[in-house]
Amino acid sequence: MNFCKILILMIATIGLPSAAAEQFGKPVDNTNRLKISTIMAAPDNYLDQPITIEGTVVGVCAKRGCWMTIASDKRFENLQIKVNDGDMVFPMTAKGSKAIATGKLNKIQLNLDRTKALLAHRAQQAGNEFDENTVTEPMAIYQLVPTGVEILE
Amino acid sequence: MNKRKINWYKLNRSLHRDIGYFCIGLVIIFAVSGIAVNHKDDWNPNYRVEQAIAPISTQNWSLDNDEKLISQLLVTSQIDEKVKASYWASPTQFKVFFKNGDNLLLNLKDQQIIYEKITPRHVFQAFNRLHLNETKASWIIFSDAFAALLIFLALSGLFMIKGKHSPWGMRSLWVISGIALPAVYIFL
DSSP, rough: HHHHHHHHHHHHHHOOOOOOOOOOEOOOOOSEEHHHHHHHHHHGGTTTTTTEEEEEEEOOTTTTEEEEEEOOSSSOOOOEEEOOOTTHHHHHHHTTTTEEEEEEEEEEOOOHHHHHOOOOOHHHHTTOOOOOGOSOOOOOEEEEEEEEEOOOO | OOOOOHHHHHHHHHHHHHHHHHHHHHHHHHHHHHHHHTTTTTOSSSSSEEEEEEEEEOOOOTOOOOOHHHHHHHHTTTTTOOOEEEEETTTEEEEEEEEOOOEEEEETTTTTEEEEEEEEEEEHHHHHHHHTTOOOOOHHHHHHHOOOOOOOHHHGGGGGOOOOOOSTTTHHHHHHHHHHHHHHHOOO
């Protein structure tokens, strides 16, 4: 009898959440949302401050759930949200849902070779022709490192 | 008054037995999830993703009206799913996301429609959630306690058997091998 009580108490203490939880990390800051197009027009201006974005999830890391791509309000533009493996695990079923994310914008400066490789990959994904000789300057990419993400229905 | 002597050998065996029984479920969860996570690059343990590619004939797509375009795509693909959202990935790629989690890509350049069906692997997902500590802080405390129990099982196993089959004679080679093998991987 005592053993049963202990077991019930342990199971109740574990309190696993339901798989339907759509809040990741800390609560998002809903007070100061910025358009992705505004941020991407001058990303360097937003590097040192927490920002909140909103948009439709159009891509999710299939294997680790470690990144999501959020569509911008501007056509063909998007911003990637990236976390360290396991910090947050975004579900693939979030594709097409609205997401709000608060975090800091991270700038990753690429060298020329990596720039060419990235642009070649993007061209391939978009089904466009690509000539690497047209790329002469290295570029930087920007990712949002979130402290909190909310995926809405 | 005689003080009752504790039989440490018997106590150790009883604890090893009962803790061993308690750990069976957890060991299976962590072991199965561990194999799945080890092979993440070869196999997606959380979802089954299937793609069906269908060529399309040239037709007048309503490229300036997303709602009309979606209707055309649903008719052409004979899909009866509720639409969640749509997105132009590039001037030649239009994506439609469905409420059931699937999505469809219209690729105008290659003249094809790609339907992606996403099926969650619920059991593996649950195991991985536990293994990767994606749950509440209380689970981290619990899994720390589980790790302590595994250490107890390992150490108490050394005192389970007396005599020629004990790990202190020739059988110590098994113990040494279990320590040496990981060490080889570290130093190689």
